[in-house]
Structures are given as C-alpha cells and as structure tokens.
Amino acid sequence: MxxxxxxxxxxxxxxxxxxxxxxxxxxxxxxxxxxxxxxxxxxxxxxxxxxxxxxxxxxxxxxxxxxxxxxxxxxxxxxxxxxxxxxxxxxxxxxxxxxxxxxxxxxxxxxxxxxxxTALRNAAGSALATRLAGISSPNRIVLFGAGLQVLHHAKMFLRLYPTLESCTIVNRSFNARLNNLSDRLRFEFPSKTILCGLLSDAPFVQNALSRADIVCTATPSASPLFETSWLNRTAHINLIGSYTPEMREVHDDLIAAASLILVDSIRACSVEAGELIHVPEDRLVEVGHFSCSKTSQGRSAGNSVAIPRESYTVFKSVGVGxxxxxxxxxxxxxxxxxxxxxxxxx
The missing domain is CATH 3.30.1780.10 (ornithine cyclodeaminase, domain 1)
Incomplete structure (x- = not known):
C-alpha cells in the first residue's frame, strides 16, 4: 500500500x-x-x-x-x-x-x-467549464475568498490563460491568509497585477466585477456576496463555495438571467446547491453532456466553444466523488x- x-x-x-x-x-x-x-x-x-x-x-x-x-x-x-x-x-x-x-x-x-x-480538482473543473462557456481571451479575473480553493483557482487560470492581466481577490478581512495568498501569487506571477480588497468595500467590489471576464466564488456563504447588477454582463461565473441548501453565493436574479447554467451533476446540485435547488432541472446542463455534445460536433476537445454571450454564463459545482x-x-x-x-x- x-x-x-x-x-x-x-x-x-x-x-x-x-x-x-x-x-x-x-x-x-x-x-x-x-x-x-x-x-x-x-x-x-x-x-x-x-x-x-x-x-x-x-x-x-x-x-x-x-x-x-x-x-x-x-x-x-x-x-x-x-x-x-x-x-x-x-x-x-x-x-x-x-x-x-x-x-x-x-x-x-x-x-x-x-x-x-480537493481544491485542485475544483479549479480544473472550473477551468474546463469556463473554456466550454466560450471564454477564450480574458483580461481580468475576480475571486472571492482566500483559502486553498482561491489559491488553486488563481494559479490554474493564470497559467492556462496568458491573456489575463489582473487578478483581484475579495475577502471579508485583511488577514494573514489573504496576505500570504497575495504574496505567493505576486511571487509566482510577477508580470500579473494582483489586487486585494474587502467584501465590505462595495465600490471596490463593484468596480472589479464591472470589468471582470471571469468570477470565481469559493466561500461557504449563507447570503449573496455581491449585487448582480455589478457584473460585467458577459462574464462567466464559477460558483464553488456553497454545498448545502442553506448556502448561496449569488442572488436568484443572476441565475434567472444566465444564458447557460452548467453543473457538475444535476442530481447533486438539485439537492445540495442552495443557488439551484429551486431551479427547474431542464435549465441545468451537465458539463459532461455539454462537453460531449460540443466534441461530437467536430470541435477540438482543447478549444473553447463559441456561444452567444448575451448574458452571464454560470458553472455550479458541489463536487462529486x-x-x-x-x-x-x-x-x-x-x-x-x-x-x-x-x-x-x-
């Protein structure tokens, strides 16, 4: 063994x-x-x-x-x-x-x-969903949280998307975890702009979200982290933090307005994801089904998929064994x- x-x-x-x-x-x-x-x-x-x-x-x-x-x-x-x-x-x-x-x-x-x-496989899943949602040359990413999930999401996206110029981290407080995270990212990615701000600083968060191409949330929050109206209308959002019906990281109107809702598992998200338990299952698309359908249409498995970006796209993951x-x-x-x-x- x-x-x-x-x-x-x-x-x-x-x-x-x-x-x-x-x-x-x-x-x-x-x-x-x-x-x-x-x-x-x-x-x-x-x-x-x-x-x-x-x-x-x-x-x-x-x-x-x-x-x-x-x-x-x-x-x-x-x-x-x-x-x-x-x-x-x-x-x-x-x-x-x-x-x-x-x-x-x-x-x-x-x-x-x-x-x-655990954090690494979630980051890889988010990267896959982001690619499938049609994000090919993003410039800015915003992440909520300061734990391992955010560390690996930041590293995954900064490595896979050379076009990313800035990475903004939003946390509830300026603590040692946030300082260590930002220091590590600045050391590993010296050519990128790494910014940090507080969740309570609404103007900072709103400004960051209004220009973000990718947003990743990785907090066990029981209430939405930001107003939907603050988002760049064509952003892709990866929701990773919530894993119970009582938790939710975004407002219902974001989910309602999304042009595409990808999930790791319809069965799991319909039971465990606070953001989706009231959403009709026919609005949810498993990322595996979506990937298979796009590959079968002759697209390279390594490329993003061109879909109309009229509104937000969302990927929700509760994690599957x-x-x-x-x-x-x-x-x-x-x-x-x-x-x-x-x-x-x-």
Whole structure:
C-alpha cells in the first residue's frame, strides 16, 4: 500500500501540467454524464461509474463528509473523507484523505492526503467549464475568498490563460491568509497585477466585477456576496463555495438571467446547491453532456466553444466523488513514477 503525505503530494504537484488536470476532469465529467446504459441515472450506480450522494456526519466541532465513488476508466473505486470546521476556517485547508481500492483484491491500494487535491480538482473543473462557456481571451479575473480553493483557482487560470492581466481577490478581512495568498501569487506571477480588497468595500467590489471576464466564488456563504447588477454582463461565473441548501453565493436574479447554467451533476446540485435547488432541472446542463455534445460536433476537445454571450454564463459545482478518485489515482501514478511516498505492508 502506498501512502502519500502532504509533502509528497506537494512535490508531485510541482511536476504536473495543469492542462492534463483539465483533460482529466473532462474525462471524469463526460463519463459521469454517459448514456443510461452505463449507469442508473436515478441512483448514480453502475459497473463503470458510481457517484452516490455524500454522507454527512456532524460532531461538536466538525462536519465530516464521506464520498464513495467508482470510475473504472480512471482510478477504480475509492472514498474521500473531508472534515469541515463548524466554527471558523481551517488555516491550512480542509483535512481530507482519499483511499483507493485494488479492483482485483478489494484491499486498500493507496492512501492519499487530499487536502490540496480537493481544491485542485475544483479549479480544473472550473477551468474546463469556463473554456466550454466560450471564454477564450480574458483580461481580468475576480475571486472571492482566500483559502486553498482561491489559491488553486488563481494559479490554474493564470497559467492556462496568458491573456489575463489582473487578478483581484475579495475577502471579508485583511488577514494573514489573504496576505500570504497575495504574496505567493505576486511571487509566482510577477508580470500579473494582483489586487486585494474587502467584501465590505462595495465600490471596490463593484468596480472589479464591472470589468471582470471571469468570477470565481469559493466561500461557504449563507447570503449573496455581491449585487448582480455589478457584473460585467458577459462574464462567466464559477460558483464553488456553497454545498448545502442553506448556502448561496449569488442572488436568484443572476441565475434567472444566465444564458447557460452548467453543473457538475444535476442530481447533486438539485439537492445540495442552495443557488439551484429551486431551479427547474431542464435549465441545468451537465458539463459532461455539454462537453460531449460540443466534441461530437467536430470541435477540438482543447478549444473553447463559441456561444452567444448575451448574458452571464454560470458553472455550479458541489463536487462529486469520481473527481476525487480520478485525481488521487493520477497523483498516485505520478508518485510511483517519481518515487514519492512510503510503501507500507498492511
């Protein structure tokens, strides 16, 4: 059994091309949204793919999520366990672990520290959705939050979109997390303009949003973060933070006005996403279905799709377990190639 700790994962990530992660998420979502013959859409179960809804357990200090899944094409079977503090934010990301099982024996094949991987797979999913929504040469991106989700979203987009000139981070306070994040981004991307501002500074936020081509929200907010009227009308918005019916990061009128609403899973978002639980399912389009339909029309899988940008486009992700199995297996494969981790007899 291979064990990859946080330092191992950090070292492996330094060797990885972000484009490979985007294509990995493309495979994940296309497989998840495959034909009914490959899975039962009501239960999310099948021989090749299984993605049941997460199980939640509450303790005095933590909310712990258990996400079992199976993706035969990439990773096999596994489960991720992640704990979310009930008060405050975790300074070093959410504690998360993914177990991968051996398909032949059923035994644990690998244990992977998934603290960074959760944020990284979300960032890759957002990048894929943004590309599919037709954003090809953006100049400005705005991100809400200051945790690992925002770090990896900023790095993902700044690497994949060379045309981005500025990155604005909006947080509730000027704290150590925000300072460390902005310092790190300025160091890694010295040619980019990195700006920071407070959520309470409405003029700053409004000005940033009015010029933004891409907006990413990654907060567990129970109320909308900004007014819809502040947005650039042709912006693409990635909603990553909310994961319960009580949470919502944007107003209903933004969702109502969106020309396209992409989701990672209709079944999951209709139950877990506060922004979408009252939205008719026929307005939601799974990113895997959308990707398959555009590829089948002869477009290159690596290119953005030209769609009319009459209004906002939205991608909502609550996260699905098959993403975790796929990215953990990807990391394990690279870990073995470069000799990272510890092999433990079990």
């Amino acid at each position: 291979l064990v990859l700790g946080a330092e191992d994962v950090e070292s492996i990530l330094a060797t990885i091309d972000y484009e490979d992660l985007v294509q990995l998420m493309r495979t994940v979502f296309e497989t998840l949204s495959g034909s009914p013959s490959r899975r039962d859409p009501a239960e999310g179960q099948g021989e090749d793919v299984a993605s049941p809804l997460r199980t939640t357990i509450h303790s005095q200090k933590q909310t712990t999520l258990f996400m079992p899944s199976r993706l035969a094409v990439s990773g096999g079977s596994g489960i991720k366990v992640v704990s979310i503090p009930r008060q405050g934010a975790s300074p070093n990301g959410l504690p998360a672990t993914t177990l991968l099982l051996d398909d032949d024996t059923g035994r644990v094949n690998a244990i992977v520290n998934a603290t960074q991987l 098959v993403q975790d199995v796929a990215i953990a297996a990807f990391i394990v494969e690279h870990g073995k190639e470069y000799g990272f981790g510890n092999v433990v007899s079990y």
